[in-house]
Amino acid sequence: MSQERPSTSSFKVRFLNLSAKGVRPITRSVSMEHLTGSTTVSIEHETPWPTANADARPSVAAQTPEANTARPATDPAVFNSFSQQPEVDTPPGESMEEDTTLCDNTDNDAGGCWKTVQHRRRARHMHAEAQPPEDKSGIPYAPQQTTRKRSQNQNLPPLPLHDEKIILRPHGGLCLDSWTHPELANALWSAAGLSTQDRQNIIFRLRPQQNLAVISTPKSHVADALYKVRELRLGQQVYPITTYFAAPDNACKGIVPGLVRGTPSSTLVDELLTPGTQILQARMMGQTNVALVTFEGLKVPRYVRFYGAEVRCYPHRPRQLVCKICHRLGHWADHCPTPHVLICATCGTDNPAPSHPCTPHCRSCDGSHPTSDPNCPRRARQTPNKAWVRKALKKEQRELQPPAHLLLPKIWQ
Secondary structure, three states: OEEEEOOOOEEEEEEEEEEOOEEEEEEEEEEOOOOOOOEEEEOOOEEOOOOOOOOOOOOEEOOOHHHHHOOOOOOHHHHHHHHOOOOOOOOOOOOOOOOOOOOOOOHHHHHHHHHHHHHHHHHHHHHHHHOOOOOOOOOOOOOOOOOOOOOOOOOOOOOOOOOEEEEEEEOOOOOHHHOOHHHHHHHHHHHHOOOOOOOOOOEEEEEOOOOEEEEEEOOHHHHHHHHOOOEEEEOOEEEEEEEEEOOOOOEEEEEEOOOOOOOOHHHHHHHEEOOOOOEEEEEEOOOOOOEEEEEEOOOOOOEEEEOOEEEEOEEOOOOOOEOOOOOOEOOOHHHOOOOOOOEOOOOOOEOOOOOOOOOOOOOOOOOOOOOOOOOOHHHOOOOOOOHHHHHHHHHHHHHHOOOHHHHOOOOOO
16 A cells, blocks of 8 residues: 655655564665655555465565665755664574675785784694693593503514515524524625625525524525525534425415325325316325325315316415424424423413322313323414405505506506
8 A cells, every 4th residue: 555645754664674584574774864855655565475484474675676666865954864874683594585694804804804813823723732631531432542562562464475485494402592693694694605695685584483484585505505504603512403495485285185195195196186276295194194284375165186186275374383392382392492391281380299189181271181282272273364465465466467558458547
């Protein structure tokens, strides 16, 4: 509804405050003293506004096009009148519909604002670092800051994959761990007659638990010279030793039961056949009817042929060795470092008397069984870990493959 009003000093105009909750009218006084004639303003026109609560709110008045065209927006009197009005407080969650900028700064002013933000952020970080760490030990379920302890038994890196390995086994009561590594290595090089040039890429490593030494070399003539060594001179004494070639790292072992006892190794190598897999070595395990076969690769075949007959083959999972002299794990009695000790085989007592009370006791796990019991948990069978070998072989394959752009046809390059 529109109505004509004569010229007055001022009149009130209702504006709309639009927000997400609906429409709220705002009343402002506008000076009209400079107007000489009558002006038509629509103040009662009802227009719906779609909001979430539009059905529950009544309609309010809005401006008509006649009000927008009644006076230009550039009129200084009208402009000053609007600019002098106080700002309307907006409730939280509600904002004015029109885009109001708090400050219109230039690029230099914006750079100053970012500089202030950076100064405040730096100050917060410095304040946080200066504060002592909060003690959360008394708070249940609170994350505790723990210091990672470095392991005392750091694993040595694996030996080169394609090197030849020589195993040195001492005899005569020689304990390799009682000598320094350079002394043992120098005595071995002197016994093998190796020059300084031959020792460039050689690695000498001890296994104290097994009382063995492993020598790794990429040169075949050096490995042959080490294989022929039969004694070591350490100090004023000469100790007998045994050397043999270790199985390649890229190999696996299997056991074949049900064979004739005492079958020679040469017969096993000649008569055993596995399609697609090469047999590197084979021998009988002591006085049993089980053969230990070494295959090339990391997969043990399920069946092998012996004299043309198929026999079952199982992966070899060795049991932990126990010395019958010192009752320690890891080595045989023939290269025990303490061959003169006397220990009871049943109770593990040192220097036992002829009529001492003997109760089964394990020196390895403190169980109520002899140390040599095959069911001891410390002697459980374990599968050899070949994960590092697979990783090394995959790395070699990636290095041997040509770059991807060389595999594309010439028309695509």
